[in-house]
Amino acid sequence: MAYRTLYIVVIAMLLLASCALLTGPRSPEKREAHVATVDNNVCKRLRGKVVIYGVFVDSKIGGVWSTHDIRSTLDSVRVAADWIMSQAQSKGIELDLVVASHEKGGVVPVRSELGRGGLSGMLSSVSPAVSLDRWADKACRQVQSSFPRDTARITLTKHGAKDRERSIAALRDRHGTDNVALVLFINNYYGSETSVAVHTGSTSSIEYAVVAFKRPAVIAHEILHLFGALDLYITPYDSKKEAEKRKRFAMERFPKEVMAFPFRGLDSLEIGTLTEYLIGWRREALPEDEALLTAGKVRLAKY
Numbered sequence: 001m002a003y004r005t006l007y008i009v010v011i012a013m014l015l016l017a018s019c020a021l022l023t024g025p026r027s028p029e030k031r032e033a034h035v036a037t038v039d040n041n042v043c044k045r046l047r048g049k050v051v052i053y054g055v056f057v058d059s060k061i062g063g064v065w066s067t068h069d070i071r072s073t074l075d076s077v078r079v080a081a082d083w084i085m086s087q088a089q090s091k092g093i094e095l096d097l098v099v100a101s102h103e104k105g106g107v108v109p110v111r112s113e114l115g116r117g118g119l120s121g122m123l124s125s126v127s128p129a130v131s132l133d134r135w136a137d138k139a140c141r142q143v144q145s146s147f148p149r150d151t152a153r154i155t156l157t158k159h160g161a162k163d164r165e166r167s168i169a170a171l172r173d174r175h176g177t178d179n180v181a182l183v184l185f186i187n188n189y190y191g192s193e194t195s196v197a198v199h200t201g202s203t204s205s206i207e208y209a210v211v212a213f214k215r216p217a218v219i220a221h222e223i224l225h226l227f228g229a230l231d232l233y234i235t236p237y238d239s240k241k242e243a244e245k246r247k248r249f250a251m252e253r254f255p256k257e258v259m260a261f262p263f264r265g266l267d268s269l270e271i272g273t274l275t276e277y278l279i280g281w282r283r284e285a286l287p288e289d290e291a292l293l294t295a296g297k298v299r300l301a302k303y
């Protein structure tokens with residue numbers, strides 16, 4: 001099994017050590033810091049009504065979707081959604097996760113060709129976000145074309161709305177909520193592939209996730225990224241020793257954390273206190289979690 005090669009990354013995702021962007025006025029003691037992914041981009045807080053919108057993308061390298069594959073993947077998305085809702089309920093958080101997908105008389109795939117080497121190859125290219133965005137936008141253009149015209153009236157920025165942005169605007173309108181988690185699925189059934197959440201810390205590019213696995217835990221992990229959660233395991237992108245050390249500590253502190261162990265069964269996992277803060281389930285970070293994230297140098301903002 002190609003198990004060892006499986007990993008999940010967040011592009012341009014800030015190492016734990018550097019993920020707190022310093023903003024706000026200086027206080028006499030510590031400066032206040034905001035985590036770039038928190039309360040930001042399309043998916044702000046994982047509360048209230050949230051739509052998980054799945055788009056199934058066919059491609060030569062990524063494979064094509066059969067109706068059976070789509071159905072079983074949507075089942076996994078629902079398992080992930082139910083698990084997140086039960087975690088929310090156990091912590092007194094009101095959350096209604098709705099799973100929806102691109103339909104045209106039944107759920108149908110769209111087509112957009114992945115670059116050479118598939119998703120993993122694109123991620124290791126010189127400018128991964130550019131090629132990935134182009135791929136995602138092409139898929140979203142087809143989603144967009146299936147919506148009735150009148151649902152596409154709002155855009156998020158005044159000029160140059162991208163296809164992803166238009167799709168999000170139409171979906172927000174249609175479902176009556178701002179919280180739309182856009183997840184593009186690749187049917188990479190036989191190969192080992194990566195899953196990724198893109199632009200989660202960006203203030204200008206629309207965030208989305210690309211998922212190549214059918215495992216509910218991986219799907220839940222990526223959805224949580226869109227709402228601000230950070231990886232709490234060591235990825236191949238962690239080069240700084242300090243970040244590695246801190247993540248090792250995080251994995252010890254949160255032995256059942258879904259952001260640390262996405263390849264375990266969902267039933268054995270939970271959402272830990274640090275992730276709770278990052279996804280908007282907790283106004284303040286616990287002192288231990290703040291120390292873990294900032295090395296005690298700054299004070300994390302309250303939300």
Ligand SMILES: [Zn+2]
Nearest residue numbers: 008009010231
């Ligand atoms: Zn991750």
